[in-house]
Amino acid sequence: MSKLLITGASGFVGSFLVEEALDRGYDVYAGIRNSSSRKYLQDKRIRFFNIDLSSRSELEKALKKEKFSYIIQNAGVTKAKNEDTYYRVNAQAVDDFVEVLKHMDAVPEKFVMISSLAAYGPADNKKELLVTRQSQPQPVTTYGRSKLKGEQLLRQHEGFPYSIIRPTAVYGPREEDLLTVYKMINLKLELLIGNQDQKLTFVYVKDLVRAILDVMIKSKSGSDYFVTDGNVYSASEFNDEIKKQLKTSTLKLKLPVSLVRIMAILSEKMSSLSGNYPALNLEKVKELECQSWECDISNLREDIDYKPAYSLSEGIKETIDWYKSRNIL
Numbered sequence: 359m360s361k362l363l364i365t366g367a368s369g370f371v372g373s374f375l376v377e378e379a380l381d382r383g384y385d386v387y388a389g390i391r392n393s394s395s396r397k398y399l400q401d402k403r404i405r406f407f408n409i410d411l412s413s414r415s416e417l418e419k420a421l422k423k424e425k426f427s428y429i430i431q432n433a434g435v436t437k438a439k440n441e442d443t444y445y446r447v448n449a450q451a452v453d454d455f456v457e458v459l460k461h462m463d464a465v466p467e468k469f470v471m472i473s474s475l476a477a478y479g480p481a482d483n484k485k486e487l488l489v490t491r492q493s494q495p496q497p498v499t500t501y502g503r504s505k506l507k508g509e510q511l512l513r514q515h516e517g518f519p520y521s522i523i524r525p526t527a528v529y530g531p532r533e534e535d536l537l538t539v540y541k542m543i544n545l546k547l548e549l550l551i552g553n554q555d556q557k558l559t560f561v562y563v564k565d566l567v568r569a570i571l572d573v574m575i576k577s578k579s580g581s582d583y584f585v586t587d588g589n590v591y592s593a594s595e596f597n598d599e600i601k602k603q604l605k606t607s608t609l610k611l612k613l614p615v616s617l618v619r620i621m622a623i624l625s626e627k628m629s630s631l632s633g634n635y636p637a638l639n640l641e642k643v644k645e646l647e648c649q650s651w652e653c654d655i656s657n658l659r660e661d662i663d664y665k666p667a668y669s670l671s672e673g674i675k676e677t678i679d680w681y682k683s684r685n686i687l
């Protein structure tokens with residue numbers, strides 16, 4: 359059995375990666391911190407591996423204990439109050455990780471970095487209004503810039519076997535940011551915020567994790583992929599699908615971006631008291647203003663024969679069923 363380390367295993371994508379990897383017969387090491395929740399890591403076959411990416415010495419300490427055939431660097435900071443936190447984990451930790459693996463003669467067969475479409479930014483100013491691997495990266499958020507920096511640092515390690523995955527917005531059970539949208543629609547309220555002519559892309563979490571594990575095995579070193587479900591959606595389609603599944607109608611409230619920006623500033627200020635960074639934040643507002651998040655997944659189809667199993671409708675249905683089964687909705 360190949361030993362596979364998945365960092366960020368306690369998170370939304372990470373917990374699904376662990377399940378899919380166990381199903382595929384890997385000896386799965388769930389990379390977590392002391393403070394991480396094990397709520398979605400209950401399978402008895404999981405081995406826990408303490409790994410904190412916030413300092414190089416912590417990484418060294420952790421990696422002295424085990425060698426892995428494969429590593430998926432999925433841990434990431436998606437919301438943070440300051441730039442340093444984004445760069446520390448999304449960029450510097452990737453570089454440190456590789457350095458330590460090389461130094462300890464523990465280079466795996468493949469190291470997969472989970473980046474983000476945000477690293478390349480929206481399709482707005484791109485040729486043919488589509489983000490491709492040849493596009494000039496133009497991230498619009500600190501998060502995106504930190505992911506791009508992580509990719510650049512990784513590429514500098516010549517001869518190191520890696521692949522990079524850039525998912526678009528991921529949805530599915532256990533996800534907590536989009537959950538706000540489901541909850542509001544359930545309360546018959548729909549906030550139309552940002553650019554309503556926006557073109558959006560999504561991927562269901564189970565399709566994403568299958569793609570990640572296929573890329574890990576099948577694709578050559580140095581490869582990189584955007585991941586969506588292959589469709590492009592209008593701004594209203596995601597909400598319309600939730601309404602259809604919940605069999606509800608809503609009162610629509612259209613909010614100008616300027617007002618949303620003020621709301622984001624207020625929610626950032628309020629949450630600074632609690633120590634959390636809110637789902638509605640100034641970075642999110644920058645993303646809402648963009649025209650299109652369409653991107654090219656043709657190399658994913660060619661290299662791993664990627665065929666998403668879930669339509670948006672099927673994915674949202676499964677997500678709603680899950681939320682309802684836990685009384686979250």
Ligand SMILES: NC(=O)c1ccc[n+]([C@@H]2O[C@H](COP(=O)([O-])OP(=O)(O)OC[C@H]3O[C@@H](n4cnc5c(N)ncnc54)[C@H](OP(=O)(O)O)[C@@H]3O)[C@@H](O)[C@H]2O)c1
Pocket residue numbers: 365366367368369370371372390391393394395409410411412431432433434435436447472473474475524525526527528529
């Ligand atoms: N969700 C999306 O729509 C989306 C889209 C594109 C790319 N991505 C990328 O996919 C990956 C997973 O995202 P997600 O949505 O699953 O996020 P998530 O639920 O917030 O999970 C993030 C994970 O990273 C871990 N982590 C954060 N800082 C760490 C550190 N210093 N040391 C060790 N672990 C640390 C967290 O551990 P704790 O539980 O201990 O905090 C958690 O397990 C991220 O790299 C993200 O950038 C996500």
